[in-house]
Every structure is written in structure tokens, then in C-alpha cells.
Amino acid sequence: MSERGTWPGVGGLILAQVRHQVRLFLRVPIGLFFTIALPLIMLVVFNAVFGDSTVASEAGEWPTRQFYTGALAAFTAVSATYTNLANTVPVRREEGILKRWRSTPLPVPVLILGQMLGALVVAILGALLLLIVGVLAYGLQVDVAALPNALLTFIVGVLSFAALGMAISSAVSSADSAPAVANATILPLAFISNIFIPLEDPPRWLDLLGDIFPLKPFAESFQASFHPIDPATSPDLGALAVVALWGMFGAIAAVRTFRFDPTPGARASGRRRQRGRQRST
């Protein structure tokens, strides 16, 4: 038997996958627009329209211009993980890219971890960009004492939403329906989670509805670290527990339902399309 040398190191493999995922992300203009540019535009527009009012909070009046940055940074992170994975994984499945990777000696956990960590890196970059713009243009106050809490909340949130994104990517029937499913789940949630508009005295049921899904607890506890009067230096454990619970649920569902192969129906049509493409050349 021929000597085949040593295996490439696991650390290097993971790093290569993360780099690969980030590179892919940066080369898809539509993903870049919805994940990075759109929240930035919203930050500018919302502030132009509502920036001079305030949001009531227990510690006192909160200038809206400061309120928005934290909420939209959290939303960017959710777009980079949940929406991004829910959109791209079904496409990769349908195009047979996952199937190709599975035929290589790349360990499957490295492949999946690479996709999730790649999304995480994009989330960090996107959120940082918003926070920097917030500090420079909208007087966002960053209290160093509250940063560890902000970071912890961010990591828990982003991992949870990445897991949920992987889970939903197995639930969509085809790559064509992926963007619809991703947006139909996250956008209505964003409206009741005080991302776009801080709801003043919402009806009790709407408030509760926001609380049981993970977006509002995540966005609010992340925002709380940037409160101008009373920045939260320790985590809101109740809110984090809701987010983490959803994340665990997502991770279990993702592991149980992850597929490399397109569904049988989608496979047939994918194959037909491929054949058609070949004929046309």
C-alpha cells in the first residue's frame, strides 16, 4: 500500500473553511447588501426621521439615536447568521456542493463548524461596523465596564441564531423558497422585537410574543450594555436563557435533520437543469 503522508491539522482545516466562508460571503453582493448595507441604511434613515425623540426606560429617557445602534447591530448579527445560513445552505445543498464536500476526507463536523464560524465572523464584522458608525455619528456611549457583558450576550446570541439558521436550512424544501422562509420568519419578529421601531406601550400579548422568541431578548440585552445612563454590566440571565434555549433547540434540530443530498424531488429537477445546461453549451 502506498504511503499517503500525514493528515492536515484540524485547526488549519477549520481556519481554511472559515476563510473560505467569509470569502464567499464577501463575493455575493446580495448577501452583503442585506446583511451589512441595509442595517447601515436603516440606521441612517431611522435616525434622520426619529433621531431627535427619546425612548422611555427605567433608568430614564434614552435618546433614540443611541437606541437604534444597539438594536440594529444585533439585527445585523442575526442577518449574518440566521438569515445568511438559511439562504446559503439550501443553495449549496441543491447545487451538490455539500455532496461534493462529503465525498472528500474533510471531517463533517469541520464542514458544519466552518459554515457556522464563517457566519460568526461576518456577524462580528457587521456589528462592529454599526457600533463604530454609532459612536462616530450618533453619540453611542460605550462603557468599558459593560463590554464583557456585551460580548457574552453577543456570542450566545450569534451561536444560537447560527444553530437556528442551520436548522431552518434543512426545513426549507428548495433553494428557491429559502429567502422567503428566512425573511418571513425573521422580519415580522424584528417588528415586534423593537428593532425597527421601539414600541410604546404595546398590547400585553404582543409584548409577550416578543419575549418568547429569541430576537427580542437578544437585541434588548445587547442594547442594555450600551444604555447611556445605566449600562448593564452583568447579563440579563432570564433573557439569555431564552436565547440559549432556542439555540439548543436549533442545534439539536440541525444535527438531526442535516442533509447533504437534495430531497429526492429537488434532486431530479436539479439534475434536469444540469443536463439542460450542458446541452446548451
Add this chain to the structure above:
Amino acid sequence: MSAITVEGLVVNYGELRAVAGVDVEIARGEVYALLGENGAGKTSTIEVLEGLRTRTSGSVRVLGHDPADGSRDLRDRIGIVLQTTGVERQLTVAEAVGLYGAVYRQPRSVNEVLELVGLTDRADARCGTLSGGQRRRLDLALGIVGSPELLFLDEPTTGFDPSARRRAWELVDALRSDGMTVVLTTHYLDEAEHLADRVGVMSAGRLVVEGTPADLQRRSGRTLVSFRCGGDEHDLAAVTRVAEGLGDRVRLVDGRIELLTVDVTAALHALTGWSVAQRVDLDSWSVAQPSLEQVFLDLVGGADDE
């Protein structure tokens, strides 16, 4: 030593039996071609060998592994060129080859691989912009980048123009001389005839016949007689009727009448006798072993009749 041993392989998709009991043994260094029409079970068989499909029953060993175990060692030692695998469209060709190569124990260099498949001048093109034929060459590149001992090629030259096909054949010939085992499926009989040491013909989920291309031609036990008819359409119809009484698979190809016959002497005697009696010229005679394509049509047609 065998590269592949398959015994009693069965693959069901729900009610449908795609592979209905296949036994096959492929030696190291051998080039083996699986032939058959769409739906004959070729792709299902090959995907079980690759570890990409679960079998219903039967025993399978590939390079000493059961492919169903998903062993990393096995995946390192095989290369796969499928019809249904894609590649990240946003990557350049060179990036893709480098990225996939880096997961193997013994990667070939990017330049070497691109040179081998003839994509050097497209190295910096995005994968999404390649033509169909170039995409298949990239598939081939990603199949061999890990220096496999065993290469699976599922219809590797579908969509190739004749010169690209010839290049692909040269590549397989070169890899074979390095001692690589190759299992390919194809629709093109000239491809099997050119590349394969041994051919297996599948029909309705079974391996109906197996042998070297020359074997199959001989085993058919028939000879191909063909000639041109010098008369008018009426004469052509008349001589075709005569031919149909003498052999099978009578057809008109490029103005020549072809038939397969077991008794060449009798057929020639009858045809030349007809020619003299009717005063119709029959010329450009050829008496030859049938091509693999004719044997194939014969075999698959026979299996359908059962």
C-alpha cells in the same frame, strides 16, 4: 488484489428496485466501464461504491473498506467525478482546486492539476462563468486533486466536444499508467471501447453481461455485414426485405445497409445471388466484427424482450 468486491448488491428506492442483485469484482489498476441506458442502475451502483448512497442489501468492499462506514481513509484514497455535484460559483478555478486539494493527505499542486485537465488558461476565471465542458473538466480536476488510488467517473465526457473528449481520454490513459484504478459509467460506447479493460453492461438493475470489449464482440457470435445498394428506392426496399430474412438488426446507416448474422457465408451467398438475379448492383461490401455499440444494442434489446 481487488480494488472493489461487490456481492448481491440491491438498492431500493421505496417500491422501486434500482439495483437488483449485482456481483462485480474489479482489480487494482483496472479500468472498468459500466454501460447501460438511463435508469439501468449504473449511477445507483456507483454511488453505493462511493459511500454516497445507502444500499438495501449485499456486501461491498472498496479498497478494503465498507463504503457505508464513511471512513476518512477511504475518502482520501478515492476521487469522485459525479454529474450531480456542484462547486462554489464565486471561487476562481485555481482557488477551488487549492481549497479542495488542501483536505487530502497527498494533494497534487494546483498548476499540475490544471495542466492535466487543460484549464490552465481559465485558472483565474470564476467557476460560475465556465462553459459546460469546462465545468466537467473542473469536476475532473477536483476528482484527481487528492492523488486518488481509485477514481470514479460518472459520465465524465458528457457535454464535451470531440477534442475535449480526446483530451479526457488521454488523461485517463495517463492516470491509468500511474496504476490508478478507474470505474466509469458512460453512454458512449466508443468511450468504453477506447478506455476500458473490461465492460459491464447493466439493464433493469442487473449486470447482464461482462467482459473485455473484444470479448463482448466475440461473444455476440455474430458478424456485421454491410453493403451499398446501387439501385433505386424500390430496389433498396427489396434488398432490405431479403436482408431481414438473413439476420437481425437490419438498419440503414449513411446509405449502407447493415445486418448482424450468425452465418456469414449463407448471407453473402443469398445477397450476391439476389444481386445477380435482379441485376441490381450491391457494392462496397464490408464483413467485420460488430462495434461495441451494436453488441450493446443487441444485449440491452435482448434483456428488454425477456
